[in-house]
Amino acid sequence: MTAWPAPPASGPVDAVVELPGSKSITNRALVLAALAEGPSRITGTLRSRDTDLMLDALAALGTGIAYSATDPTEVTVTPAPLHGAEIDCGLAGTLMRFLPAVAALAQGRVRFDGDPQARTRPMGIVLDALRTLGAQIDGDALPFTVHGTGAVDGGPVTVDASASSQFVSGLLLSAARFTAGAQITHAGRPVPSMPHIEMTVDMLAVAGVPVATATDRTGAVTSWSVSPGPIRAVDWAIEPDLSNAAAFLAAAAITGGTVRVPRWPDQTTQPGAQIVSILEALGCRTGRSGDGLLTVTGPPRLQAVDLDLSAVGELTPTVAALCTVADGTSTLSGIAHLRGHETDRLAALTTEITRLGGTCTETDDGLVITGRRPADLTGATWRSYADHRMATAGAALGLVVAGTAIENVETTGKTMPDFPAMWTAMVDGAAGPGASAR
Ligand SMILES: O=C(O)C1=C[C@@H](OP(=O)(O)O)[C@@H](O)[C@H](O)C1
Numbered sequence: 001m002t003a004w005p006a007p008p009a010s011g012p013v014d015a016v017v018e019l020p021g022s023k024s025i026t027n028r029a030l031v032l033a034a035l036a037e038g039p040s041r042i043t044g045t046l047r048s049r050d051t052d053l054m055l056d057a058l059a060a061l062g063t064g065i066a067y068s069a070t071d072p073t074e075v076t077v078t079p080a081p082l083h084g085a086e087i088d089c090g091l092a093g094t095l096m097r098f099l100p101a102v103a104a105l106a107q108g109r110v111r112f113d114g115d116p117q118a119r120t121r122p123m124g125i126v127l128d129a130l131r132t133l134g135a136q137i138d139g140d141a142l143p144f145t146v147h148g149t150g151a152v153d154g155g156p157v158t159v160d161a162s163a164s165s166q167f168v169s170g171l172l173l174s175a176a177r178f179t180a181g182a183q184i185t186h187a188g189r190p191v192p193s194m195p196h197i198e199m200t201v202d203m204l205a206v207a208g209v210p211v212a213t214a215t216d217r218t219g220a221v222t223s224w225s226v227s228p229g230p231i232r233a234v235d236w237a238i239e240p241d242l243s244n245a246a247a248f249l250a251a252a253a254i255t256g257g258t259v260r261v262p263r264w265p266d267q268t269t270q271p272g273a274q275i276v277s278i279l280e281a282l283g284c285r286t287g288r289s290g291d292g293l294l295t296v297t298g299p300p301r302l303q304a305v306d307l308d309l310s311a312v313g314e315l316t317p318t319v320a321a322l323c324t325v326a327d328g329t330s331t332l333s334g335i336a337h338l339r340g341h342e343t344d345r346l347a348a349l350t351t352e353i354t355r356l357g358g359t360c361t362e363t364d365d366g367l368v369i370t371g372r373r374p375a376d377l378t379g380a381t382w383r384s385y386a387d388h389r390m391a392t393a394g395a396a397l398g399l400v401v402a403g404t405a406i407e408n409v410e411t412t413g414k415t416m417p418d419f420p421a422m423w424t425a426m427v428d429g430a431a432g433p434g435a436s437a438r
């Protein structure tokens, strides 16, 4: 595979970028639809590797999946009795953490596996929790097998979700279908990516499943309780993916240009929405018009930031790329759990930023990055580590560091159907599916 020469920006970019649907909302909607009382129609479905693997997995388990003949983002999901299957999780956290509970509700043997890198992602906690709730499972990491009996007892369970919020979301999504529901208590260091649990709770509420929560002394939610009951069928309209939007908005920030994203939701549980305040802290101007058009304009020089990214860890590669060229030393903290993401993102970012001549060091729970002017950095081949967000972060630096090439840019297909074409269209106005230069 030859590396993709990241297009350099000849000046400030000026573009409108139309983003496909959210990975996190799509995969939650699909799971809820498969467990619902009747058929659900999903529009704006993200069609990418992570979501297509979810569609394939649910179909393999017996769920009816029908695609519109005219719109690939419109899918009708018809629940059916679930049976044994082979499930390929790829590298998707949302599959490996959301589907074991669904598999335990199936009748039959459900074998899970995924990419080589997926086998090292933390899984034991969610599998142990399911065993406590009555499921029979062989294994503690991918590959593992769930011996579904058609029912899960449910009840109280304590988990340490400090390595991933997905442990809690994965139990919550199926909990209403457990015989006794589930009462989940977190015990351990703080749970990262809390907005993603709020997204799960919010979507369950829309599907008629209330989640009762309780907080600890610091005010952090540490327990979630779901009573047994039906999951309502819902016609879901998926919002644009704001975490993927962040990569494109970074192009405005890093080139001193302007990028506009239509359909920016007014209210959302997507943590990616926080990129707006992060870009403001870096020195960008932002604005939102009444029709939902978000505009971000970059400054002549970005300024360093000191940010706790624990709630929005998936934005880290994008933010780290911007800090690499910001004026001053930035500290990004609260993100030790990124060592268990698609790759060890703290190590990967440190290695690749250093490769370009930047200064980045790892701390216990984050990164310290001393910015350089782009002219003081040197183009090189930026490695992706099969991580879509590493690839897009490298592309952002490639706008201003001539000679940057991205190894395995195809890995962006995990959550973006056609990133290279969209990115190129944003930079130079060539025809692309979702981006255009103004
Ligand atoms: O539930 C979800 O959709 C996600 C939760 C988060 O995982 P972690 O809590 O493991 O960071 C996030 O990083 C991931 O991209 C998507």
Ligand SMILES: C=C(OP(=O)(O)O)C(=O)O
Binding pocket: 091, 092, 093, 094, 314, 341, 342, 389, 415
């Ligand atoms: C951590 C991420 O993905 P996953 O859903 O595979 O955990 C991500 O998309 O940044």
